[in-house]
Amino acid sequence: MKLASLVLALILILMPFQAASAQGSVTIKITLHTPAPKMLAVEAGLTSSQTEWNIGDVESGEVKKTAPEKTWCTITNRGNCSVNLSIKGEDAVDVDNPGYEWVLSDDGTNGKDRYALWYWIAWYSTDYTPITTSERPFYSGLEVNETKQFGLKLQAPAEFEPGRSMETNITISAVCS
Amino acid sequence: MKQKTNLTTRLILAFFIAFAVVVILFFAPPPTRGYYLGIFPAEARVSDLAPGNETRFELTIYNNDAVPHNFTFSTYNPQPEERRASRSAFPDSSGISFSPEKLEIANNSEGTTVVTIAIPPGQEYAGRDYEIWLGTTTQSAALVTLRLYSRLLVSTSGG
Numbered sequence: 224m225k226l227a228s229l230v231l232a233l234i235l236i237l238m239p240f241q242a243a244s245a246q247g248s249v250t251i252k253i254t255l256h257t258p259a260p261k262m263l264a265v266e267a268g269l270t271s272s273q274t275e276w277n278i279g280d281v282e283s284g285e286v287k288k289t290a291p292e293k294t295w296c297t298i299t300n301r302g303n304c305s306v307n308l309s310i311k312g313e314d315a316v317d318v319d320n321p322g323y324e325w326v327l328s329d330d331g332t333n334g335k336d337r338y339a340l341w342y343w344i345a346w347y348s349t350d351y352t353p354i355t356t357s358e359r360p361f362y363s364g365l366e367v368n369e370t371k372q373f374g375l376k377l378q379a380p381a382e383f384e385p386g387r388s389m390e391t392n393i394t395i396s397a398v399c400s
Numbered sequence: 401m402k403q404k405t406n407l408t409t410r411l412i413l414a415f416f417i418a419f420a421v422v423v424i425l426f427f428a429p430p431p432t433r434g435y436y437l438g439i440f441p442a443e444a445r446v447s448d449l450a451p452g453n454e455t456r457f458e459l460t461i462y463n464n465d466a467v468p469h470n471f472t473f474s475t476y477n478p479q480p481e482e483r484r485a486s487r488s489a490f491p492d493s494s495g496i497s498f499s500p501e502k503l504e505i506a507n508n509s510e511g512t513t514v515v516t517i518a519i520p521p522g523q524e525y526a527g528r529d530y531e532i533w534l535g536t537t538t539q540s541a542a543l544v545t546l547r548l549y550s551r552l553l554v555s556t557s558g559g
Contacts, residue, residue, distance in 0.1 A: 264438030264462065267544050276543050296544055301436055301464075304443075307482075391543075398482075398533060398549035399442045 264302035265397045281379040284333060293345040294372040300365045304399035308371075310361040312340050312354040315391035325380055325389055329355045335382040340393070345372040354393060364400055435465035439536050439548045444515075448557040452521030454495075458512045459550060461536055463505040470539040471505060473498040473513055475532055476549065483531045484553060490532035492520055496552070498534075519556055526558030 276295075278287045289295035300306045315325040315338060328339040331353035341351035344362060354375075362371055375393075440460045449455055463469050475493045483489075490496070495518040505511040515534060519525050533549040 260440070261442035262438060262440045263442035263548050263550065264436065264464075265546055265548060266436035266464075267546050268435070299436075302438060302442065392545055393543060394537070394545045394547050396535070396547040396549060398478075398551065 261304045261399050262302045263304060263306065263397060263399055264300075265306065265395075266297075266299040266301050267395060268297045268299070276375065278377065283379060283383065284381050285379045286376060287379075288376045289374040291374065293343045293348075293374040295374040297370055297372045298362075298365070298395060299370045300367055300397075302399070303367060305367070306365045306397045307363045307400045308361040308365060309358040309396045310342060310354055310393060311356060311358045311396070312393050313356055313391055315389040317387045318390045319388060323384065323387060325383065325391075327356050327391070328353065329357075333378045333381050336380050336384075338380050339378040340391075341376045342373050343376070345374070347371065348373075351376050358394075358396055361395065365397075435467075435469075435538075435546075437464065437469070437536075437538060437546055437548060438462035439550055441550060442548075443551040443553065444534075446517060446552070446554045449517065449519055449554060450557045451519045451523070451525040454516055454518035456514050456516050459498075459515050459534065459536070460510055460512050461503065461505060462510045464508060466507050468504055468506045471503045471511075472537050472539060473501060473503075474535040474537065476535050478531065478533055484551070487529050487531035487553065490530045490552075490554065491525055493532060495519065496532065496534070515552075517552065517554060519554070523558070526556055528556050530554045530556070 276289055281287060298308065312327045314327050317323040325336050325338045328334070328337050331339045331341060331351075333339050340354040342348075342354055342361070343351050347362070365371060439462070444457055444459075446455055446457075459473075461471055475490075475496045477489050477493060480489075497516045497518075499514045499516070501513075503511045503513055530553070532552050532554075534552055535547050535549050537547040538545055
């Protein structure tokens with residue numbers, strides 16, 4: 224009985240030391256800082272409820288501009304890396320007869336069945352820049368959450384077959400810089 | 401007299417509030433209808449891939465638009481000035497394949513394609529650092545199409 228009381232007393236005496244020892248332990252957390260994996264995300268928005276630019280009827284050589292002229296489309300960097308943008312266009316195709324095309328000019332001049340397309344980046348461009356069928360730099364170093372707005376200008380061919388509905392498309396490409 | 405002063409003050413206040421509302425509406429940006437797409441990883445690194453061997457990784461595509469989108473995949477050999485320093489053009493772009501090659505992703509959803517990278521056999525491909533871009537393009541009826549590139553950086557073993 225005396226021995227049991229002695230062991231119990233010893234346990235009770237040692238317990239605080241054990242607790243103190245536990246309280247005194249230190250956990251060292253090592254955090255290695257590595258670059259965050261890159262996520263590329265881009266938002267393209269048109270400054271209207273439409274997703275198209277319906278130009279309507281055009282005359283030979285007529286020039287049309289988007290409305291708003293230079294803020295018609297908005298590109299926003301929604302990822303976590305700075306982005307380089309490029310732009311390309313394509314030949315316009317008759318929606319009812321894909322065999323008939325307007326070739327996209329590569330120097331901003333129009334001609335027979337050849338149309339021209341340009342862009343203007345708001346508060347950045349100093350002149351309209353031609354859009355061609357090959358990818359060309361559009362804007363470099365668009366920072367995270369930064370936005371750029373641009374508008375388009377189109378010049379109809381100098382000569383073309385009337386009464387057709389032509390359709391074209393532009394591609395904005397993005398890559399982490 | 402005091403009631404007349406109060407009425408005048410209220411009229412002036414109402415005028416300024418109406419003026420402020422008109423000014424805010426005039427200068428506020430017009431509503432935008434946009435769509436928002438993403439890819440991950442935007443830069444993929446493959447190390448120590450032996451010539452004649454292949455490897456795979458998953459490319460995730462995020463469609464944060466309110467409507468579904470169809471996506472297609474392609475490769476693009478960037479210009480030397482567009483590549484990372486000391487990287488050369490990927491030797492054979494037919495060595496890159498996507499499974500599936502096309503993908504429909506529902507609105508506010510994500511999908512994956514498996515990218516397979518194969519290096520041609522041969523000592524000339526050993527110990528090299530290559531770069532090629534993987535393009536993810538929306539098949540959209542809209543005038544503006546988005547294409548997002550993932551940089552694929554491949555280093556081969558040996559050499």
